[in-house]
Amino acid sequence: MNRQASLALFERDIRSLPSKLLEARGWSMVASEFPRLDVAFRRDGRIPMLLRLNCEDWNSRPPSMAVLAESGGPLTRFPTGGGGQFHSSAHPVTRVPFICMPGSLEYHIHPSHTVDSWDNYRDRPGYDLGGLVTQVWRAWLKVAP
Amino acid sequence: MSTEQTRPDDHPSQHIEVEVLTTSGSWPSSGYEDVPLHQKVRVALERAARVLGLTNWSGWIAVVAGRQIDPERSYLENGLSGRAVVDFGPVEGGGGRE
Numbered sequence: 001m002n003r004q005a006s007l008a009l010f011e012r013d014i015r016s017l018p019s020k021l022l023e024a025r026g027w028s029m030v031a032s033e034f035p036r037l038d039v040a041f042r043r044d045g046r047i048p049m050l051l052r053l054n055c056e057d058w059n060s061r062p063p064s065m066a067v068l069a070e071s072g073g074p075l076t077r078f079p080t081g082g083g084g085q086f087h088s089s090a091h092p093v094t095r096v097p098f099i100c101m102p103g104s105l106e107y108h109i110h111p112s113h114t115v116d117s118w119d120n121y122r123d124r125p126g127y128d129l130g131g132l133v134t135q136v137w138r139a140w141l142k143v144a145p
Numbered sequence: 146m147s148t149e150q151t152r153p154d155d156h157p158s159q160h161i162e163v164e165v166l167t168t169s170g171s172w173p174s175s176g177y178e179d180v181p182l183h184q185k186v187r188v189a190l191e192r193a194a195r196v197l198g199l200t201n202w203s204g205w206i207a208v209v210a211g212r213q214i215d216p217e218r219s220y221l222e223n224g225l226s227g228r229a230v231v232d233f234g235p236v237e238g239g240g241g242r243e
Contacts (some may be wrong), residue, residue, distance in 0.1 A: 138237040
């Protein structure tokens with residue numbers, strides 16, 4: 001997909017996020033300059049987390065997802081438990097911990113999941129950028145605080 | 146998300162004000178929709194999905210004030226009254242053992 005088309009889809013997804021929803025969920029849009037989308041998650045009793053999406057070539061390709069401290073630096077402790085979406089072991093390709101979930105680039109390029117193509121998901125509701133952030137957020141709510 | 150008792154207890158309303166929030170937008174586009182308390186929550190979700198262009202939302206969940214509710218039950222059966230802001234979105238996929 002060409003860069004202008006990716007940018008248009010990126011901006012459409014960001015624009016459709018109601019501010020009231022962000023506030024209710026404790027999300028903070030830290031950066032939304034294509035191709036980067038940074039969303040901070042906050043919830044009482046939990047250590048805040050920053051989800052960084054690299055949306056290069058969106059949505060021909062799923063975003064690469066990184067989990068960071070709220071400051072944007074590395075986490076002192078990678079999330080564990082919950083439904084197992086957060087993998088603290090090194091990804092065989094990227095060599096860093098990753099999010100194992102359809103819709104993350106790291107999932108689709110993982111040797112265990114290469115048969116599960118992004119094309120199976122990309123046009124489904126819940127797999128736009130807001131939907132993907134929602135899924136990671138729900139997973140985060142279930143890991144150890 | 147919150148529920149608010151906006152009607153006096155001595156004259157309970159048979160309606161509830163509803164707003165559905167999704168990452169694709171909100172329904173109604175401003176304010177709240179006044180719907181019967183005995184109506185299934187699913188009705189509002191379907192209206193919201195239609196307006197927002199959500200063609201397939203199977204597997205999504207509805208949450209009000211941090212509590213997941215059952216769309217197949219009415220607002221009353223879900224313990225809601227006054228005003229309900231419904232957070233409607235997908236559940237997390239994937240996961241598994243490391």
